[in-house]
Amino acid sequence: xxxxxxxxxxxxxxxxxxxxxxxxxxxxxxxxxxxxxxxxxxxxxxxxxxxxxxxxxxxxxxxxxxxxxxxxxxxxxxxxxxxxxxxxxxxxxxxxxxxxxxxxxxxxxxxxxxxxxxxxxxxxxxxxxxxxxxxxxxxxxxxxxxxxxxxxxxxxxxxxxxxxxxxxxxxxxxxxxxxxxxxxxxxxxxxxxxxxxxxxxxxxxxxxxxxxxxxxxxxxxxxxxxxxxxxxxxxxxxxxxxxxxxxxxxxxxxxxxxxxxxxxxxxxxxxxxxxxxxxxxxxxxxxxxxxxxxxxxxxxxxxxxxxxxxxxxxxxxxxxxxxxxxxxxxxxxxxxxxxxxxxxxxxxxxxxxxxxxxxxxx
Numbered sequence: 001x002x003x004x005x006x007x008x009x010x011x012x013x014x015x016x017x018x019x020x021x022x023x024x025x026x027x028x029x030x031x032x033x034x035x036x037x038x039x040x041x042x043x044x045x046x047x048x049x050x051x052x053x054x055x056x057x058x059x060x061x062x063x064x065x066x067x068x069x070x071x072x073x074x075x076x077x078x079x080x081x082x083x084x085x086x087x088x089x090x091x092x093x094x095x096x097x098x099x100x101x102x103x104x105x106x107x108x109x110x111x112x113x114x115x116x117x118x119x120x121x122x123x124x125x126x127x128x129x130x131x132x133x134x135x136x137x138x139x140x141x142x143x144x145x146x147x148x149x150x151x152x153x154x155x156x157x158x159x160x161x162x163x164x165x166x167x168x169x170x171x172x173x174x175x176x177x178x179x180x181x182x183x184x185x186x187x188x189x190x191x192x193x194x195x196x197x198x199x200x201x202x203x204x205x206x207x208x209x210x211x212x213x214x215x216x217x218x219x220x221x222x223x224x225x226x227x228x229x230x231x232x233x234x235x236x237x238x239x240x241x242x243x244x245x246x247x248x249x250x251x252x253x254x255x256x257x258x259x260x261x262x263x264x265x266x267x268x269x270x271x272x273x274x275x276x277x278x279x280x281x282x283x284x285x286x287x288x289x290x291x292x293x294x295x296x297x298x299x300x301x302x303x304x305x306x307x308x309x310x311x312x313x314x315x316x317x318x319x320x321x322x323x324x325x326x327x328x329x330x331x332x333x334x335x336x337x338x339x340x341x342x343x344x345x346x347x348x349x350x351x352x353x354x355x356x357x358x359x360x361x362x
Contacts, residue, residue, distance in 0.1 A: 042071055043111035046083030048175040049097040050117045051104065052186050053295075054080030058099035060116065063136065064090035080177065086111075094136050102201070105132040106171060107141050118185050118201065119157075119170045122216075123149045125209040132205065146171075152213055161219035162187055177316070178291040178327055183280055190278060191217040227259045228361050229337035232310055237301055249301030253279035253294045256312070261339050264354040272354035274331070274342050281314050281329050283344045283352055290344040290352055292316045292327040299328070309334050336361060 045062075049055040060074040060082050074084035076097065086093055088111070095106040097116045105124050106116040114120075121132050127149035128135045135141075150170050157164050162184040175181055189201065195217040198204050207215040236255040237248035256276050264272035270285045282291040292314045294300050299315035315328035326347045332340040341355045 041088045042085040043088045043091075044083060044085055045093070045108050045111055045114060046081065047106075047114040047116060048080040049076045049082055049099075049104070050080045050115075050175060050177075050182055050185060051099065051102070052189055054078060054177060055097055055099040056080070058097050060084065060095065060097045062086060062093040062095050064093035066090060069093075080175070092141070094139065094141075096136050103133060105136050107146060108171075109143065112172070114171055115173070115175050115181075117175075117181075118189065119153065119181065122205065122208055123153050123170060125205050126153065126211070126213055129209055129211070131209055153216075156213050156216050157184060157188075160216055177293065178280075180289075183277075183282070183291065186278055186280060187219050188217070191220045194220050227257075227261065228358075230256060230259060230333065230339065231337055232256060232302070232305075232312065232333065234302065234305070244306070246305035247301070247303055248305070249298050250296050251294060251300045251302070251312075251314075252296050255294060255300075255302075256281075263357050264339070264342060265357050266352065266354055272342065272352065274339070274354070283329055283342050283354065285352055285354070288350055288352055290327060290329060290346050290350070292329050292344075307335065309340065334360060 049058060049060060055076045056078045058076045060070075060076060062069045062084070064086055068087055068090040070084040070086060072084065074082050076082045076099075092107065092109040095108060095114065095116055097104050104116050104118055104121045106114055106120040107124060108114040123146065124132045124135060124141075127145045128139050128141060130139055153170065154164055154166060154168055158166060163180050164184050165180070168181065170181065173181060192198055192201055192204055198207075198215070198217060204215065204217075233255050234246070234248055236253075237251035239246065239248050241247040258277050259275070261274045262271065264274060266272060266285055270287075272283060272285050274283045275281075276294075279294050280291055281294055282289060284290070293316050294314045295316070297316060299313065302310060302312050304311040310333040311330060312333065313328060313330045315326055327345070329342065329344040331342050334340050338358065338361055339356055341353070343351070343353045345351045
């Protein structure tokens with residue numbers, strides 16, 4: 001009888017342990033399942049933030065589904081680039097960048113690249129019928145409406161004289177410091193400043209959000225057409241050699257007046273245009289366009305000013321994924337300020353050489 005009792009007791013213990021073990025495994029599996037459900041998958045969004053120049057150091061924020069934002073703090077670098085991670089289940093996201101007392105807005109539906117600048121800001125205002133700052137806090141956006149507003153703004157920009165392509169995607173097109181989009185932004189902000197009917201940028205947004213896209217100002221017509229002689233203002237630079245050849249660098253955009261010279265030709269007989277508007281210098285033969293800035297860079301200068309003439313060069317490095325490439329434009333002037341020729345390169349193997357077709361003037 002004692003043996004039977006002992007065996008029965010042992011079986012009971014084994015059964016209890018077995019049952020306990022089964023319950024323990026079930027609990028662990030439930031915890032693992034719950035942990036997997038709570039695991040967040042992050043996706044990268046990146047882009048550029050520009051106004052008149054790269055918004056270096058500016059903070060980029062996002063409001064996504066359920067009020068979720070970026071995983072970490074996001075700032076803009078010297079080239080205008082930024083990137084941040086977002087919970088993949090929380091798309092789409094509204095985006096904001098703040099710089100110098102002004103904010104600009106944009107919108108992204110999925111991982112990838114997106115621009116934030118005054119043009120995306122205007123599209124948001126037109127598509128949402130709201131001031132972008134208000135829309136950013138609680139607004140919504142339909143893709144069809146955003147695309148339609150993008151097309152409408154591009155059409156209006158072209159109509160008003162801004163040099164953008166008619167099929168450009170303002171939100172996702174590649175954006176660099178010398179791109180047509182950035183040039184259009186600069187020209188638009190300058191036109192707003194010179195327009196007597198629009199107080200400022202925020203006043204334009206109020207017009208745009210009410211559907212008045214036609215109130216977009218015309219591109220400022222401050223370009224001198226076909227100048228025979230250009231006054232080169234060396235006081236806008238720093239002189240660094242007092243020898244026989246005068247040399248200057250760190251020139252500001254005031255070194256040259258705004259102008260347009262269309263009496264130039266390539267060795268292949270193609271017509272060239274050279275323009276200077278604000279701090280942007282551009283040369284084009286209709287197929288290839290090369291632009292650079294005159295922005296007090298060390299390489300923006302006059303390496304040669306003699307009794308024979310003057311050579312002015314504007315050069316700016318542009319960061320790429322592989323290396324820094326150089327965009328440059330050199331202008332040869334005669335002693336009287338007449339343009340003699342232009343050479344330009346974009347650091348990617350493309351170049352333009354244009355010579356004047358004008359007869360020398362006194």
